Amino acid sequence: MTGDGVNDAPALKKANVGIAVHGCTDAARSAADIVLLAPGLSTIVDGITTSRAIFQRMRSYALYRITSTVHFLMFFFCITLIEDWQMSAILLILIALLNDAATLVIAVDNAKISQKPDKWRLGQLITLSLVLGTLLTAASFAHYYIAKDVFHFDSEKIATVMYLHISSCPHFVIFSTRLxxxxxxxxxxxxxIIAVLGTQVFAMLISIYGLLTPKIGWGWGVTIICISLGYFVFLDFVKVQLFRYWSFELTAKLWPSKTRRTKLQDRKAYAINHARIVGNISKVRKVVIMSRVLLAFKKKSSTKAIEV
Structure with a gap:
C-alpha cells in the first residue's frame, strides 16, 4: 500500500508493507513501514535491489565463516589429539588476521541479485558448511602427513607448510560461497579480488622467504597455492551439486522439527492434489478430443450418405 495523506494512514498501518511516498504528511510517515525520500515509485525497486544484495552478502559471509570455523576447529582439535602437534601462536594470529581481512571486503562485493524473494535456509546453510569444512579438513590432513611421512619435514617446517595451506585453501573458497x-x-x-589475492601473496612470501617461520622455497610455495586453487574448483563443484539436488524434504530429514514436518506434509498433500487435478484435466481433454473426432467422422459419414 502506498499513500501520502492523512486519510491513507489507517491503510498504511494495516497493510503488510505500508509505503509513504516522497512529500507525505507526518501521519502517513509514522504509519508506514517504508518512507521514500525521492520522488516517484522507482525508489521501491532500488530498495528491493539493495536489500537483496545485502542479503546475498550476509549469506555469503555466514557460509564462508561457518565453513572456515568448522575446518579450523576440526583440524586443529584432531591433529592435537592424534599427533600432539601445535602451530606457533604468531602463525595462528596471522591466519586469523588474513581471514578477517578477506571477509571484510564482502561488504563491497559485486553481489548477484536474486530474481525471487530470499529467505534464510538454515538447514541448507549448515549442511553445506559442514560438508565444505570436512573436505577442507581432509585436505589439511593430507598436507600434514605428506610433509611429515613422505618428505620427512621437521615440526617447524611442517608448520610453515600448514600455515600456507590454511591461509590459501579456505580463502579461495570465499570466491565459491558468493553464489x-x-x-x-x-x-x-x-x-x-585485490584484497583476497593480496592476503595470499602476503602468506606465500612469508612462507617462501621464512620471515616468521622456516622457509620452504618457491617450489613448495607455488605447489601449495596451485593445489589450493585446484581443490577450490573441486569444492565449488561439490557446492553446486548440493544446491542443485537440495530440497525441503531433505532439510526436514536432516534437521527435523515440528514446523518442518507439518510444512512437508502440507506440501506433499498439495502435490498429490495438484497431480490429481492435472490428471482429471488431461482426461477431460482426451474426452473432448475423442468427441470432436467422432463428431467429425459422423459428419463425414452423413455427407457421403447424402451424396449417394
Whole structure:
C-alpha cells in the first residue's frame, strides 16, 4: 500500500508493507513501514535491489565463516589429539588476521541479485558448511602427513607448510560461497579480488622467504597455492551439486522439527492434489478430443450418405 495523506494512514498501518511516498504528511510517515525520500515509485525497486544484495552478502559471509570455523576447529582439535602437534601462536594470529581481512571486503562485493524473494535456509546453510569444512579438513590432513611421512619435514617446517595451506585453501573458497552457481557466473568486484589475492601473496612470501617461520622455497610455495586453487574448483563443484539436488524434504530429514514436518506434509498433500487435478484435466481433454473426432467422422459419414 502506498499513500501520502492523512486519510491513507489507517491503510498504511494495516497493510503488510505500508509505503509513504516522497512529500507525505507526518501521519502517513509514522504509519508506514517504508518512507521514500525521492520522488516517484522507482525508489521501491532500488530498495528491493539493495536489500537483496545485502542479503546475498550476509549469506555469503555466514557460509564462508561457518565453513572456515568448522575446518579450523576440526583440524586443529584432531591433529592435537592424534599427533600432539601445535602451530606457533604468531602463525595462528596471522591466519586469523588474513581471514578477517578477506571477509571484510564482502561488504563491497559485486553481489548477484536474486530474481525471487530470499529467505534464510538454515538447514541448507549448515549442511553445506559442514560438508565444505570436512573436505577442507581432509585436505589439511593430507598436507600434514605428506610433509611429515613422505618428505620427512621437521615440526617447524611442517608448520610453515600448514600455515600456507590454511591461509590459501579456505580463502579461495570465499570466491565459491558468493553464489549458489559456479564461481565464474558472477565476477567479483576489483576491490574484493585485490584484497583476497593480496592476503595470499602476503602468506606465500612469508612462507617462501621464512620471515616468521622456516622457509620452504618457491617450489613448495607455488605447489601449495596451485593445489589450493585446484581443490577450490573441486569444492565449488561439490557446492553446486548440493544446491542443485537440495530440497525441503531433505532439510526436514536432516534437521527435523515440528514446523518442518507439518510444512512437508502440507506440501506433499498439495502435490498429490495438484497431480490429481492435472490428471482429471488431461482426461477431460482426451474426452473432448475423442468427441470432436467422432463428431467429425459422423459428419463425414452423413455427407457421403447424402451424396449417394
Amino acid at each position: 549458489s552457481g559456479y564461481f565464474w557466473e558472477n565476477i567479483p568486484s576489483i576491490t574484493f
